[in-house]
Amino acid sequence: MRTVSWHEGKVRMIDQRQLPWELSFLDFDDYRAVASAITDMVVRGAPAIGAAAAFGMAVASNQAPSPNPSEHLRFLNEAATTLKAARPTAVNLAWAVDRVLLAGQSQKFQSVDDIRSTILTEAQQIADEDILINKRMGEYGASLIQDGDTILHHCNTGALATVDWGTALGVIRSAHAQGKRFHVLLDETRPRLQGARLSAWELKQENIPFDIIADNAAGHFMRTGEVKVVLVGSDRTAANGDVANKIGTYKLAVVARENGIPFYPVVPTSTIDLNLPTGDEIPIEERHPDEVRAPFGHAIIPDDYPVRNPAFDVTPHRYVTGIVTENGIAYPPFVLNLRRAVAGELS
Amino acid sequence: MRTVSWHEGKVRMIDQRQLPWELSFLDFDDYRAVASAITDMVVRGAPAIGAAAAFGMAVASNQAPSPNPSEHLRFLNEAATTLKAARPTAVNLAWAVDRVLLAGQSQKFQSVDDIRSTILTEAQQIADEDILINKRMGEYGASLIQDGDTILHHCNTGALATVDWGTALGVIRSAHAQGKRFHVLLDETRPRLQGARLSAWELKQENIPFDIIADNAAGHFMRTGEVKVVLVGSDRTAANGDVANKIGTYKLAVVARENGIPFYPVVPTSTIDLNLPTGDEIPIEERHPDEVRAPFGHAIIPDDYPVRNPAFDVTPHRYVTGIVTENGIAYPPFVLNLRRAVAGELS
Numbered sequence: 001m002r003t004v005s006w007h008e009g010k011v012r013m014i015d016q017r018q019l020p021w022e023l024s025f026l027d028f029d030d031y032r033a034v035a036s037a038i039t040d041m042v043v044r045g046a047p048a049i050g051a052a053a054a055f056g057m058a059v060a061s062n063q064a065p066s067p068n069p070s071e072h073l074r075f076l077n078e079a080a081t082t083l084k085a086a087r088p089t090a091v092n093l094a095w096a097v098d099r100v101l102l103a104g105q106s107q108k109f110q111s112v113d114d115i116r117s118t119i120l121t122e123a124q125q126i127a128d129e130d131i132l133i134n135k136r137m138g139e140y141g142a143s144l145i146q147d148g149d150t151i152l153h154h155c156n157t158g159a160l161a162t163v164d165w166g167t168a169l170g171v172i173r174s175a176h177a178q179g180k181r182f183h184v185l186l187d188e189t190r191p192r193l194q195g196a197r198l199s200a201w202e203l204k205q206e207n208i209p210f211d212i213i214a215d216n217a218a219g220h221f222m223r224t225g226e227v228k229v230v231l232v233g234s235d236r237t238a239a240n241g242d243v244a245n246k247i248g249t250y251k252l253a254v255v256a257r258e259n260g261i262p263f264y265p266v267v268p269t270s271t272i273d274l275n276l277p278t279g280d281e282i283p284i285e286e287r288h289p290d291e292v293r294a295p296f297g298h299a300i301i302p303d304d305y306p307v308r309n310p311a312f313d314v315t316p317h318r319y320v321t322g323i324v325t326e327n328g329i330a331y332p333p334f335v336l337n338l339r340r341a342v343a344g345e346l347s
Numbered sequence: 348m349r350t351v352s353w354h355e356g357k358v359r360m361i362d363q364r365q366l367p368w369e370l371s372f373l374d375f376d377d378y379r380a381v382a383s384a385i386t387d388m389v390v391r392g393a394p395a396i397g398a399a400a401a402f403g404m405a406v407a408s409n410q411a412p413s414p415n416p417s418e419h420l421r422f423l424n425e426a427a428t429t430l431k432a433a434r435p436t437a438v439n440l441a442w443a444v445d446r447v448l449l450a451g452q453s454q455k456f457q458s459v460d461d462i463r464s465t466i467l468t469e470a471q472q473i474a475d476e477d478i479l480i481n482k483r484m485g486e487y488g489a490s491l492i493q494d495g496d497t498i499l500h501h502c503n504t505g506a507l508a509t510v511d512w513g514t515a516l517g518v519i520r521s522a523h524a525q526g527k528r529f530h531v532l533l534d535e536t537r538p539r540l541q542g543a544r545l546s547a548w549e550l551k552q553e554n555i556p557f558d559i560i561a562d563n564a565a566g567h568f569m570r571t572g573e574v575k576v577v578l579v580g581s582d583r584t585a586a587n588g589d590v591a592n593k594i595g596t597y598k599l600a601v602v603a604r605e606n607g608i609p610f611y612p613v614v615p616t617s618t619i620d621l622n623l624p625t626g627d628e629i630p631i632e633e634r635h636p637d638e639v640r641a642p643f644g645h646a647i648i649p650d651d652y653p654v655r656n657p658a659f660d661v662t663p664h665r666y667v668t669g670i671v672t673e674n675g676i677a678y679p680p681f682v683l684n685l686r687r688a689v690a691g692e693l694s
Contacts, residue, residue, distance in 0.1 A: 020649060185655075188639065190537055190561040196639070196648045204652070211655045212648065214537040214639055215563050216595025220631075220660040223597060248563025250570060251598045254605050284567075292535065292543070292561055298645035301543045301559065302367060305551070308532075308558045313567040 011055040020201035031060035038086035045161025050092030054123035090235035134165035136326040138174030155246035156198035157233035168231040184210040241317030241334025242279025253319035279314035358402040367548035378407035385433035392508020397439030401470035437582035481512035483673040485521030502593035503545035504580035515578040531557040588664030588681025589626025600666035609668040626661035
């Protein structure tokens, strides 16, 4: 069961807004609807939205009316722009769309059918690779977990945030598969509660022991010595190792360092943006105030109470112990070692 | 309008569980029901539960059946034990109950009526003093706020957390009354959302500009330079300046110091426990998991998902810039200056 897949000419996604109450799927045959599904967080998580957008390009290619290859490519360019604009912070979205578009453009196709089949193949490959990459990160990252540890985890970085397996939660999954025994504290992750709803749902299925905590409680468990390691994902990592991730990550990283607790983002290299020198250039999405006011339709405050709702924050690299990638764990100096990680040249 | 008051032989409280939707009052004429109201957070906030418990002793004195003064005092002792056990962390509860009990015991009363009237007078005095103390803290604390500042505030420390006016929110109220112009960021304060529900309700009534944020967002606004000062309350402050306060305070304090932002608890001296050398001795209440699972009855996750729910954390004094009391602002070394603050001898 994949979070995002290609099913009979459509993009099929788990509707993550219904979890943990119901496991349901939605099929899309319009790339604009795929873009909306990304914006509305039917699907979320940097690698998952990358795969969803890649399949969205395959949908667009099916939609493109013209039998003329150059007009077809013009249509795909428009679709790419729409899909890339669906959410601003995660770089995987643009990375996946551009990769698929480039595949469609890069050869001298004689027919629209050729383009269509190349685009779908490339999208499938992104999805398949994602799982392999996660399992490689899982192997590297599992070495950071010892028997008896308590791991602190933020947001959802599991199978639901990827095509399958997961990034930080994939590391936890791999360590569990190796027979390690440990406990996980899941930040509930307000406002959208991805930790309480999605990560808990995944760990319950795997019988990995966990407790959900209010985000506010994470500091208490770090200060009192319970937490041994902090594992998070990333939506975009700059060349210097600054990490944009789900809002609240920055506080965790600062408090972890203050307590001598290692802090590791788990990051496929597709999430590393070597074009950005620092995290200050990463656009931070501000989402609708109702996510805070009325989580999943339950109004907790009146709808005229003013709210600000940044969805991500940036953790400067000085708080980052190391960055787990599918090519190994990068340690400081990140400005050197992230480049090596992307090139597959970590020693 | 007081949060807690004496009304026709009963303790009257605002039912804070109904806010911001409805302003309603509950009257109690049984001290055990007062204790339950404190446990269930009908009333909350260290000074408010102190006043509520003091009036609870007056209720108990009315309930005590015996015409014999020594049996009456025995009944009051039992009531005191029950009321003090209602919540473990805030020291004001024990402080207020003991003060009222001592007043009832300390003189050679000839009649139960004398005891009753002395106890009620003492409880009234605690309530009246609370407002005066808050206004004095407000004057001292307002000096910390400059025009144009953005203030970060956690939980509710306002009129609803006290008898009236407030501690940290009282400082904000005083600065506003002085004509200062500033903006407040209110941590929503999961799990019980005292910031989003109660502090927002108070600031809206005062026309003080604010935005509610998810607790996770506070770090972002500190790191990006928006926040100029952090103001919080305290449920118990140890002799060395370690501050127990609503869960999440510790993370704020660490991140504030990391960003050079001053962090001030606003603390009536009744909250300072000179008998405790450090915060490590402060008991931390763990509350019911359903506060996290189903805030105010809205189930956000299934009721079999495991949860841990500590209600307070301890902020070591090294993160504390200064402590605002009704006798002035105490700065380090706290072990010396908190003693002076309690004695009214801050220079």
